[in-house]
Amino acid sequence: MRICVMVCAHVGPDLADVLDPYLEMFRRLLAPHLPEATITGSMIIEGTFPASVEDHDVYVFTGSPHGVYENLDWIRRAEQFVRDAAAAGKVLIGGCFGHQLIAQALGGTVVKSDKGWGIGVHTHPVLRREAWMDGGPDRPNVVVSHQDQVVEAPQGAVVLAGTEFCPNAMLRIGEKILTFQGHPEMTIPIVDRLLDLREQRVGAEVFAAGKASLQKPLDHDAMGAWIAGFIRRALDASAGKTVAAE
Template sequence: MQSTKKLIGICFGHQLIVQSLGGVVYKSPKGWGVGLTQSEVYKTEPWMIPLAKSFKLPVIHQDQVIELPKDATVIAGNPFCPYSVVTYGGSVLTFQGHPEHKKTYTQALMLRRKDVMEETMFSAGLRSLDDDSDAQLVAKWVVNFLEE
């Protein structure tokens, strides 16, 4: 995807962009991804200042990317969600996680959907919100990417 305009996709936006570019998105057989999840950085880019080997973001999703489109580059992921951060041609950056969410908002969303989640997954996700989020770091990366 070549463009002089920059585009950011978050959660459903991440999934929508992947699918529109030829990738595949499905309801994960692993169940819900909820709480604060850590992703490992596989590839660093110039806009990723300050550098980090991993980061934690709030997530709440059942669908996720299972196959990338051609020319996509995986920036970060984890065993539950291997494609949690992806770029396309230097003009598009997408995240499965939510750098814009406060942990309290993620908790409220989880509580509203508790009845559709498996109890152990829900409880573990709720406990994970006690950890520190790296949302400010990721927000800085987004700004750096947009200003690049």
């Protein structure tokens, strides 16, 4: 199993002491649940893409400080890569910016939400539990940090989790694409720092609520298990193995 983390962000000096490179964070999230996987990375934010969509079985698109609607060459290339990889039957996973990138590339709509900032630890209730979501909570707590949202999912997408604030918090698009607005790869110290850095931008009320939310226990390991379960199921289907009905 070959997994490529498609890195969409640099780690700035104001986060370097709490935020590891995205490749390492996703390795920590997924490797315990996918010990058979080889997990490598590609710095697509620097214009470095895999030579072919056939190079890997799974592509994981990370978060980013950028908006998917920005007219940047690497973002447009990433959108085309998503379409090509989807057409080739590859498994695609996206978190935060990656969630939005995949949705937009496949016909969805992403905007800077008029609901404002979501930052801290949010609870994303499961609206539809599928076979690969074995165990885990019905109301997982996950780190979030975003203004942008998928306001219109791609045609045929299934909403797996959502809230009034973020209705499209987790999507399954077809049988091989899973995306989520949260950051299950991140930790409390990371979002605590993000809150401090963005206090003036998010406003006093959102800042206070975000700080208070840091007391919630995270369900990131369960989400890592779900992502791994989805990947295994999708790859088994590609290999012609029988999979359980949803």
